[in-house]
Amino acid sequence: MENQEKPERTEVPISVKELIIKKHKDGMSLRAIGSLVGRTYSTIQTVISNYNKTGSVKSKQRSGRPRVFTDHEENLIVRRVLKSNGYRNCRARKKLFISERNRKERLNFAKLRLNYDKSFWSKVIFSNESKFNIHHNDGPIKIYRQPNTAYKKQNLVGTVEHGGGGVLVWGCMSAAGLDILKNNLQESAVKLGLNGSYILQQDNDPKHSARLVQE
Structure with a gap:
């Protein structure tokens, strides 16, 4: 069903306004005046x-x-002008926002490797990880409450023994495909056909840049 446009607002004639005021002074209710x-x-x-x-x-x-x-009429004119200039009514795409610094670093990373041939990228493994909690997230949960009401039921967050547990999933991919790891990187490299030397590409997460991990 097409949307029906709402009727335009029209000015109330002075004669009608005078009648409204007269009936109001006579004690008639507003609804009765409206019906009249x-x-x-x-x-x-x-x-x-x-x-x-x-x-x-x-x-x-x-x-x-x-x-x-x-x-x-103005809405129709604006639509026609936009359409004639190549604009279309489209759904906005979703994209993760990143900081200006990371945006520049990622762009520089891509520019430096823009002309690398396929033989280079066929030896690169990209990896990342994500943690999935079974019960709730690790971060603090904020609430608004009055003083001395911390232990009221509506202000509490349920917990389970030992925190409920979670799973850390680590996966990687290369030009040959992607693989979710269960044991270690070497098995994934074999599955992806990289039996010889290869490059492991990780992000700058602290768990990757720690000295022990680098060693």
Whole structure:
């Protein structure tokens, strides 16, 4: 079903405003006045409120030139202009935000190796890891609470014995394909067809840059 456009707002004629004020002074309810003049409850409220502030039913003079197009017409014009200039209504793509420093370092890394041939990349293994907790994440959970209510049920986070446990998954990939590791890197290298020498490419996570890991 197509969306129906909402009707444009129209100015209430002065004669109708005068009738609204008269009936209001006569004690008629706002809803009854709305039914009488064919206007919404909010419109009746606005007319009476403006009258109480200014003492007049005349609309305040607006500054600037009067509008040429309605909201609906302006929306159609903008759509046509965008379409004629090659713009399309598309769903935004999702991408992980990274810091400006890492963005520059990654770009420099790619530029330095832009002209490397396939024989080089066929000997590179890229790796990464991710931890999956069974119960909940490792980070602190923040809540808003009043003083001296820390141990109320609604302010507690459930835990399990020994933290619930988790699994650290480590995997790697090369030009020949990818492999999720179960035992060690060497087995993966054999599975990927890299039986001889190869280059292990890791990120700069602290667990990789530690001296013991480098050794």
